[in-house]
Amino acid sequence: MSVLSSAVTAAFGGVLAVLLSFTGSGALASGAVAETIKIGSFLSVTGGASFLGDPEKKTLELEIAAINRQGGINGRLLDLVVYDDGGAADKAASFVKRLIESDQVDVLVGGSTTATTMAAVPLAEKAGIPLVSLAGAVVIVEPVKTWVFKTPHTDRLAAEKIFEDLRKRGLLKIGLISEDAGFGKSGHDQSLLVARNFGIEIAADEVYSAKDPDTTAQLTKIRNTPGVAALFNFGFGQGPAVVTRNVRQLGLTVPFYQSHGVASKAFIALVGAAGEGIRLPASALAVAGQLPDGDPQKPVVLRFQQAYAEAYKTEASTFAGYAYDALHMVVEAAGRAGGVDKAKLRDELERTKNFVGTTGVFTMSPSDHMGLSLSSFHLVEIKNGDWVLLD
């Protein structure tokens, strides 16, 4: 007991020390160099969405260190304050409050998921502080909110990219299987919304929960729906891997599409041979090596990939790219604004034009706070355990 309790005390002490050193260094930095630009971030570094938040945090730390080594923005260094919301919207809201009120950051970057972002939106709007989200759903920027921007492709864009390919191949009747919450739910709703524009009929519409260990029942229903010519799965994490394996188990041979939620090498490693032939929309980062030489994104994604791999010994995922884009977009806007006056920074973010990021080439406008078009997505197919660029 005594051993245990002393261990617990030691662990607690350690945590406290880390926390203290964090706040300590933050206070020192702002005291010594009054002109730092404070970037506040709330990310889902742990919990179910950690595969988003973890690389995002690593990217922010890596890139901010690099920018500071080169002298910062107009001679002003960047200072990052980042909190881990664990994927919980209520925690995200309280961290954002802390970032605005006690850390007094100049700009917000985050959250990792749509739910944590939407919890922060009213706070950012009320405080009048620019927020650049790293989450996917279309609700973040539609309707347009004065202070809110985002860098990832929307789920609607992903659905449109896939439907475009389906129409090209003449596969007009499809089965949709999606996660029943969050990313998958939003993707499902957007898919239903835009399917008609492409002449696509969603003949079977099934869902599964995030931790569902088996989806053969749902897929059997889709298989037994007459006329289904292709299968489309909207989700991320474990679900799409289970679906993929079940598809092969049931011997379904129709063309199989996934969303950009699985555009990481980890997914290919997870599903192995079962993933062969799957098509999905992905950002330039996934197929960096295969981009034609004239592609404006090629040097950007290659440089980032190399820096990330050197620092962390793993491949930079698409999600890491979202954070890269958000940070550099803010940095460029702050450079143009000549400082971090919040209203000026917001205006400059909105004036972002032809900004070459890892996700695409961004051009914002007062009516478009994402700034990406369908062409920023690349359609890829999994072949021999790697992505192959189709367009």
Add this chain to the structure above:
Amino acid sequence: MSSAFLQYLFSGLTIGSIYALAGLGFSIIYNASHVINFAQGEFIMIGAMATVSLTGLGLPLAAAIALAVAATVLVGAAVARFAIMPARGASPVTLIIITIGTSVFLRGAAQVLWGKGYHALPSFSGDTPFVVMGATLLPQSLWVLGTTLAVIAGLGWFFGRTLYGKAMLATSCNRLAAQLVGIRVSGVLLAAFALAALLGAVGGIVMTPITFTSSEAGIMLGLKGFSAAVLGGLGNGAGAILGGLIVGVAEAMSAGYLSSAYKEATAFAIILFVLLFMPRGLLGQPGSERV
């Protein structure tokens, strides 16, 4: 019998067996200590994750499995020794809260040790499914079903035929009387946790080629296992297995015939319904409450 029905039944039985294995661990510890061990799902996760990381180090699958099971048993014994036994005199509710804390600790430790990603294990005997009357069954499903049967037989033998197993049963029936006839009851608690960890690890390992695993995998499996155990009657091994199979088959059937949106809800609705009319579960003893 249509092929769709057969397919739903196959997936229901496979997943049900997984829930049953998870539920058995709850029953064993409940019997020995009247504690509901909410770290049971973490035992499942540790068995699976340890196997994944050991095969990643280049160990052959069989050796990795043996080592991972041994490691999980050690963790189970350590939980009993360092988390439960120091709080011996506390009420079951306090002990249950301790197990919740333990589960959070184990999950966190696994995240630090193994990271946050999802992992897979290769199937034990290939991925080519058997086709039975138009429905498909993975060889790994047979491994899961077979393991469940083997575990049932093994537990039956242990509790019915061995002196130590009988001593554990005696302790669960009446702790004081067991102590009076010379049974070391503190050892029984340790053994129960070790055994539950063993079951969890074995279950976690055979199911991973089907379900994948991650440091968070224990949450869902723990919850479903607990549901299975409660449905069957807490403390009743056969009940946990029956409960697991019912939950699994009900989920698959409701996804197939009702709507997949109700897949999870159906299972919980059945549990609520059963508990409303049979508060002790399907096979629970209507025995008297100790005061």
